[in-house]
Amino acid sequence: MSTKKQRRIVQVQQRKKKQQMKTSLLVAIVTVTVGFLILFFVTLFHFVYPPAAGRDAAARSRDKVACTLYFNDANERFLVPEKRFIPREETRAALAEALVKSLIEGSKTGLTATLPGKAGLRKVEIEPDQTVSVSFAKSLPELHPGSSTSELATVYSLTNTLMANMPEIKRVRILVGDEAADAIRGHVSLKNPFAFNQEIIAPVARAD
CATH class of the missing domain: 3.30.300 (GMP Synthetase; Chain A, domain 3)
Incomplete structure (x- = not known):
């Protein structure tokens, strides 16, 4: 039979493993969230401030006039x-x-x-x-x-x-x-x- 000291050691090790798992999960969540936010803001920036060539092309595609043939x-x-x-x-x-x-x-x-x-x-x-x-x-x-x-x-x-x-x-x-x-x-x-x-x-x- 295991002694109280051994049981305590096992419990401490289990708590450490759980803590490590929580930490790893938290790091993963933070990494994914930060990556998503970066992607979101980069996309938003390019949408609001598109490159000059993109702005010109978009303007040309939208800038039409009505005519009568x-x-x-x-x-x-x-x-x-x-x-x-x-x-x-x-x-x-x-x-x-x-x-x-x-x-x-x-x-x-x-x-x-x-x-x-x-x-x-x-x-x-x-x-x-x-x-x-x-x-x-x-x-x-x-x-x-x-x-x-x-x-x-x-x-x-x-x-x-x-x-x-x-x-x-x-x-x-x-x-x-x-x-x-x-x-x-x-x-x-x-x-x-x-x-x-x-x-x-x-x-x-x-x-x-």
Whole structure:
């Protein structure tokens, strides 16, 4: 049989083991808690103060402007406005280019396109007299349907879209291969720049 002294020694050893276990558990809990807090505050800091590149990208993704694009109706008789959000551009020329590219991409609501999907946009420039010059690739006439109604739709979807979203613009000039052309396919003269055409807009949309 063990003596009282031996039992006391065993009890002391057991208490030490329990104390060591408690200490180890406490250290583990503190370590995990501190690690979690560090991770939390680092994440919070980067969320509140993101890196410059991240801030710029986030700003660009959120910074969009509402615009109105004009596409053909189902019968290709009138232009119908379609609301769209596009990234905000730093210059007016860049905004004009973005609007034209959006027209080339086509409608998002099932309206009829007014420009061929493969229409090559060469450049967009704003002249001192506030005329926008839109230059397409030389292949535009080959890609275009060519009817008089299609040409009218192309001309005025471009003109109305640019002038509706850029009120300071006075006229829109259409070039082919960076040069003045008689017409896209021989129906609508391109010799002179165009102004906003209210009459070609669908009556219901016009009333709105």
